[in-house]
Amino acid sequence: MRLRHLTLKGFRNFKEIEFDFDLKTPLVVFVGPNGQGKTNLLEAIFLCGLSKSFRTSDFSDLIGFDDEFCRLEIETESEDSFRNNSLRLEFIATRVPPKKTLKLNGVIKNAMDFIGNLPVVFFSPDDMTNLRDAPRFRRRYLDVMMSQLDRHYLQILLEYDHALRHRNALLKRIRDQKSDKNELDFWDAKLADLAKKIIAEREKSVQQLVAITVRHYQIIAQKDDALIMKYKRFVRPDDYLKQLEAERDRDIATGHTHSGPHRDDLSFLCNDHDMKEFASRGEWRSLVLALKFAEMELMRKVLKTTPLLLLDDVFSELDHLRQQYLFEGLEGVQTFVTTTHVEFLEGLDFKKTIYRINEGRGEI
């Protein structure tokens, strides 16, 4: 998959800008001092892939301060038979009424039919800390990848999320004596059914990821330590319904659902030690880079197309060796890189197009 054209209008600090990318030069670099809009450009590409931002859940943040709406448009070209040869994806957000519209080849689509048409892998220095610090980022790592791999998984995930929000609202109403406990039966059964599917799918994906991650980790970290990666679930799918019923009183008291796949996690063990606790900074960086490579590789294998790679300012986080490894593995992958100093990329023997980004304007 390659991005041929990108238009931004009223998006963050870009009034209006267009890019035509040379498909023969898959490495695209956005260079400029801080605060010029480099990350905004990666965010725009990510939005056309996933319909959501990696840094805000409020889409009105995306609209330029002085603008009423923003519009992103992407044209793709695929190097293989993935979906169509060429796709046009649009993301439009308006301030009044607050509304988000997604289009594929000019036709309005819901998120489920939109996501997956432009497979992307995003990597930023925040991944280094986030993946170490919080289970929700480790779940997100899995969910973002799996949603792009399988529309059916995305659908189940959205339904689960919907059911969970309903159940939590109901718990609060029961607590305030505005609803009856029996009403939970419906949502408990629904959650239990969806949870089974989510857990099964996640277990399958993690199983596929393990071998790939371990291989990359051993090369990047230059170690042959036994790395074990596991999907950690806190409920047994077959017992989940009973557990929900048993925990009702506690859930009602707090107004939220304590157990379920929305609490699950990933664990990484190296020689039996939890890497989140014990890995050195260098070892952890190697692991995160290995996870990103595994994400790329699995998507490539399953989708039979190459995802776009978005690298936000990662050079300051990676030493020369890891940079070298990163770029050597990118044969044929269209990669968008942001950096404050183009010198970071010197010594890398790749043909690249460099755009200088300056206060929401860009030139080659």
Ligand SMILES: Nc1ncnc2c1ncn2[C@@H]1O[C@H](COP(=O)(O)OP(=O)(O)O)[C@@H](O)[C@H]1O
């Ligand atoms: N909705 C918005 N409207 C206008 N400007 C915005 C908006 N959101 C962010 N910005 C501006 O975008 C700039 C940050 O862009 P960013 O892509 O993060 O910079 P960097 O080049 O450091 O990656 C800041 O100047 C910020 O004020």
Ligand SMILES: [Mg+2]
């Ligand atoms: Mg930035």
